[in-house]
Amino acid sequence: MKYALEIGEKLGASQVEVFGANSLSRNVEAEKNEIKIATSKKFRAIGIRVLYNGGIGFSYTATLTKDAVEKSLKEAISVAKLRGKDPYYKSFPSTEKITRVQGIFFRETAEMPLETMVQDLIDMIKITLDYDKRITSVSAGYSVGVSEKYILNSLGIDLEEKYASSSIGVFSVAEESGQMTSGYEFQAERNVEKLDIEKVALTAAEMTIKLLNPRKIETAVMNVLLKPLAVANLLGPTLVRSLRADNVQEKRSFLVGKLGSRIAVDGLTIIDNALLPEGLSSRSFDDEGVASKKIKIIENGILKSYLHNSYTAQRGNVENTGHASRGPLSEPSISPSNLIIEFKEKKEAEKIISETDKGVIANSLIGAHTANPVTGEFSVALGEVFYIESGEIKYPVRQAMIGGNILEILEKINFLGKDKRQIDSVFTGTISFQNVTVSA
């Protein structure tokens, strides 16, 4: 792809950057207790950026012939002309020392045979169905994928990295005296050998059966315990979106002007660590080739840093935190890597439940994506909810909702569970929030 840099410079660009991606994902799905479909998806493309007369241009192509690349470069230059000189952006990133993160590619994942995936799915279905005869229908999925990204630019960046990922999931339905309910569980790992078929199937089955015969509760103020999936559901569309420096600079964030001030309960610390071994969002460098590092986002409730890419860092005149994120078909955006949630009061999740006098515990949030990303207001239904009284889980709850502002609810954290797991970018245990109004 070096020729793209040469052609671009010949066409008059002062700097050129190529971001390429190749991926192959394979997936097997089962529905209603039977294997249904295998899919395989191959994709490759490059995104080309240029700096031309101080303006940023972009274009992409999936055809990688010299002619197609030249055409794409010309399109990028015409976009740069249309945009005009950018007042903030001077240069693409330059080379720096890269620390290679461990555990992001596993041959075992890349070479996982289809036959094994199918047998594992059949086993998962059997384990789930055998758990209880009230379980009537099981769907399950198994995915493995490999991807490779490469970045080259006129300042000498020439990097590539390979990633592997794998995941399994089980969804089961139970029926009893005309009533229906469902439960599920999933696991995602870089290393396919860490997937625990039996545990995932049993967890889904157990959750499903426990959710039978839900009861109504009354609207009241109580403790709300959110399991890791629910925490990730809550933070993704609210806090994470507002941490992006592009949203802050464009005033589309509720964290504008809050750097250095307290935004959450004292004792809450959030670290973004792209170098976490085997982390699902780990990478040695971001999607502009900037070295990954460990960044404190929130420390004891104080907002320490936003998430930057090269554009927002130059505009804000601050150090680039290395959070550029993109596919080849678009310009770089910003996203976190592994967001690690820490809290001063940590306990076993069971202990948090046993110390809860009155509350609910929810596995997920339904409709979290409808939260207001600019103000942090949310109003969501709780998914897979149980009522807790006097330290014991009493019964499943049919309907419950919570609403409010993310910064207000972050003030209400009183415990973090030790049951840590990673969901997308968020690495957390169960979090307990005190005095939350639950509508029912």
Next chain:
Amino acid sequence: MKDVLRKIVDKAIEFGAEYADARYERIFSTNITFSNDKIEKISTGMNEGIGIRVLANGAFSFLSSNILNIDDLLRQLKDSVKSAKFFGEKRKEKIKLADVKTVKDKVVVKSLNPPQEYPLEDKVSFISELVKNSRSLDTHVVNATAIIADSHTYKILVTSEGTEIRYEIPRVYFGLDVVAFEAGRSAWFGIRKASPGGYEFIKKFSPEDISKEVVEKALKMLKAKPAPAGRFTVVADNDLTGVFIHEAFGHACEGDIVAAGESILKGKLGQKVGSELVTVHDDSTIPNGWGSLKYDDEGVPTQKRVLVEKGYLKTFITNRESAYKLDLPPNGGGRAQNYSFPPLVRMSNTYIQPGDYSKEELFEDIKYGVYLLGSRGGQVDTAKGTFQFNAKEAYLIEKGEITTPLLDVSLSGYTLEVLSNVDAIGKDFDLWPGFCGKGGQAVPAGTGGPHIRIKNAIVGGKK
């Protein structure tokens, strides 16, 4: 390209498949974001690829690639057929497809100003105008962001049964979001407009009027108070009624979910599921509808489906596989986001039929309730029958009058109860564009209806 696809499906049969379909798509698209004083993001280009689905020994296999090398594709296809056969051995029940007539047709959705030919400068100037107008209207506006996105898709579907459909569909989509800020507090409001066709669509709008509407609403939201929590009588506007029926009911009518035993509506055809005031349609044939299609991605002609008639569950939305399993006619509900996905059962344009209440009549008996308008979407758990959907704009209703604006409000409910709680239906009607997500695929889906009144809805408020 049609001959290449024909060769592919013939090869699939030669490799031992019972059925095969191949879809080629070439998608030209442009996406531009204009924020405050500059083009924040711009992306323009072409993406093409092929998706091949085979049914062999009663099981499916699907492959897709954007590397259009026929030898490479045929090598993968051979493995793909082999995988399906292997799956078939593991299945007790073979997958079968409901019979359909083969079709040879060419469909062109007309555009006077096709997206590919409309100058990039003019696309930019339309959204920069929206942004400039919004910022000049009020000093409390701290950000205005407008987006414009278009696509021009050329599809060819070839099946081993003989169906050959060429389809050309342009689409244009734009939106404006405004952030207002006053005394330490911010508010956000936005709108989205979309249509199949070309850039003639945007000429129907006055950028001044759009900016004015969005800015006014954002400023109103600055004064909003936290919503109450608990059960209330709710009035939903057209837009929200559409999202409500889509989430609360439409998803549970999707044939694949029903056939998998994962919908609370399974086995309930012909039964009463709601008030006799309620009639629900999913209609793929609305002229120029956002979710309209003449044929689905299995080549089946689409239709107007009556899901609920006067409170009784009438039919489900089906693709060929679920139609066979449920013993229903295939009604053209198999849609894929693009060539890289196999089709799933999807809604098209889903709406509640208008009734006979005037807007005033809907409100006049409400002592204390909530009026909800517009939506940022929702989510449903079809097996439990619980759903949530969010409103963009909300007000208290006190003694029949619309009063205080409320901060972000959502409703939650229970599919089997909620249609019985609809106790009044307005006579107005409107349809709105949106995107619906399922199984990692997003497709254009229209939603709408009249204003409706719902009793006893759970509002997720703060106090």
